[in-house]
Amino acid sequence: MDPRLERQYLINRRHFFGKSATGIGVAALASLLGEDALASEEKVMEAVSHFAPKAKRVIYLFQNGAPSHVELFDHKPRLAELHGEPVPPSYMEGKRFSTMSAAADKRKLLAPLEAFKQHGESGAWVSSLMPHTAKVVDDLCFVKSMHTEQVNHAPAINFFLSGFQLPGRPTVGSWLSYGLGTMNANLPTFVVMTSVTKDTSCGQIFYDSYWSSGFLPSRHQGVKLRAGNSPVLYLNNPKGVDGTLRRKMLNGISKLNEAKLADFGDPEIATRIAQYEMAYRMQTSVPELADISGESKATLDLYGPQVHEPGTFARNCLLARRLVERGTRFVQLMHAGWDQHNSLTTELYNQCRDTDQPSAGLITDLKQRGLLDDTLVIWGGEFGRTPFLQGDISNRPKWGRDHHPYAFTVWMAGGGVKPGISYGESDDIGFNVTKDPVHIHDFHATLLHLLGVDHEKLTFKFQGRHYRLTDVHGHVVKDILA
Structure with a gap:
């Protein structure tokens, strides 16, 4: 042959x-x-969008460790009245918590640490721990009926960022990079920055899965910028x-x-x-x-004194504005330190100090520059924290709250979301959702909708199956759309 x-x-x-x-x-x-x-933004959006988008870009202010909703934004006078009382059994039926919680018969309700007041024309209730956020409430949409199934941090964060509790799925920013493409050839479409409050005892690990492209082509993975003058290694x-x-x-x-x-x-x-x-x-x-x-000094002052320190949440918020201004599609800021199991009376104050003014400053800055209308800003963690105490009621310096997936709050602003409203409700102590529940899949469906994408149509075939961010679930929360 x-x-x-x-x-x-x-x-x-x-x-x-x-x-x-x-x-x-x-x-x-x-x-x-x-x-x-690298077509123009209009051509890219026209090619892949399923309907007219309200938002062109997203800044996600992810608060690792889970802020306490009953401490910050979900005002519950009844919880203050019942301080120190046992949790009524009716609230506990069928619920599970982390192994750090006390036995069910020893759980005592804990009043919010600080007073709430109403602010703005919307009359939104905000704790005195968040005075700067209180000034921009008329630009915010509070969603007080979020809920999830995950009770521990890593699975819950993966769920919030990828729609699945285990690592390996594409995250939101990767889906948007895949579905909508780039708006600037000289910068990544999906950028991640991390920060942590100094001297905190409750920082969370930033796993790479939180900005992974999963089974999507790896060019859609988030690019992590470091603090300092060399944000990217070997550049x-x-x-x-x-x-x-x-x-x-x-x-x-x-x-x-x-x-x-x-x-x-x-x-x-x-x-x-x-x-x-x-x-x-x-x-x-x-x-x-x-x-x-x-x-300008006026702009820097919006974000607070820590804006001058590379790697802080304040500096990252300013860089996020600069990124979206230059065409980055999805900016994910992750700030750790909210996991206050036994440090509520000290570290909660530090977290609010480090994040309150920069978050509000970002909203104001975007609005002043005409960017807020088509930039969706999201603030929130992976779940909330329990209305009951973790610790001894007589030992105030060691008060804390455990993980709570059954009702918690996030807020959104700009990008086609109704401003100055509160959507959904929890019960009288902030334990369970009682009105207009919003699951994470609903949250993702709504986010994609605001960007002009039908969550049921943005799919990728992998191992013989067509996957999507919302899996086989999710409904657009139409009542919060402007």
Whole structure:
């Protein structure tokens, strides 16, 4: 037999599929690198949106550790009246809590630490722990009927950010990057920044799964910016390497990768090529982004004194505004320190000090710049905290609250959400939802709707099944739409 024919018969399975996928790979590369790939925002939205979007971008102020809803935004006078009393058994039926809670017969109700007052024309109730947020309540939509099934942090955070309690699914920002594309070729579509209150005893670990692209192509994964003058590792050229030499090197690497892509059509090779190019462009765009010296004193003052410290929540809020201003689609700020099992009387105050003014300042800043109308801002944690005490009622310095998934509060602003309203209700002690429940899948469906995406149609086929952010659940909460 002719050796050339024999070679064709002996071709292996991996080589066959690699060769047959060449067309796909070339198409993927063209979509990533072609001049038309980074189309205008209007063309991208027109191509993938299912209806007219109200929001173009999202800033998610995620509060790791779970803020206490009954301490901050869900005013319950009855809870103050019942301070120190046992939890009525009727509230506890069928409920489970973390293993840190006391036995059911020893759980005592705990009054909010500080007084609530009504604010703004909307008359929203806000604790004195959040004086700056109280000033912008007429721009906010409080959702007081959130609920989830998860009672521990990592599964609950994964659930809130990916629609599934286990790591491995694409997160919200990745779905939006996949579905809506980029608005700025020089910056990532999905950016993550983390912060933690200093000297806290209740920080949470920031797992990479919280900004993972899961089974979506890895170019949709969140890019984490570090604190300081070098937000991205290895972004600067090494000594002795100038921009011209770096460009020649990348061109050479790109040719090698393109040859491999032509052979095998692996979309991850296309991603690698695109990410090299993104890194090259970010050498200019990221230093400019991180340089806040051009911001006015009035703007810096909005975010509070910590805005001058890289890595703080305040600085990250300012950078979030700068990112969306430059076309980043989804900015996820994660601030840890809310897990107050036995430090409510001290660390809750620190958390509010570090997050209250920057959050409110961000709303004001976006509004002043005309960005709030089409920027959706979300504030909240993975669940709430129990109306009952964790600890000894006689030992106030060690008071705390356990995890509480059955009713909690988030707020939203801008991006097509009705301002100055409170939606949903919990019962008289903030234990269970009693009106207009909103599940996490409903929350995701609503978020996508605001961005012009039908949550049932944004899917990705993986291992033989079409997956979506809301799995097989979710309803748009139409009553909060402007």
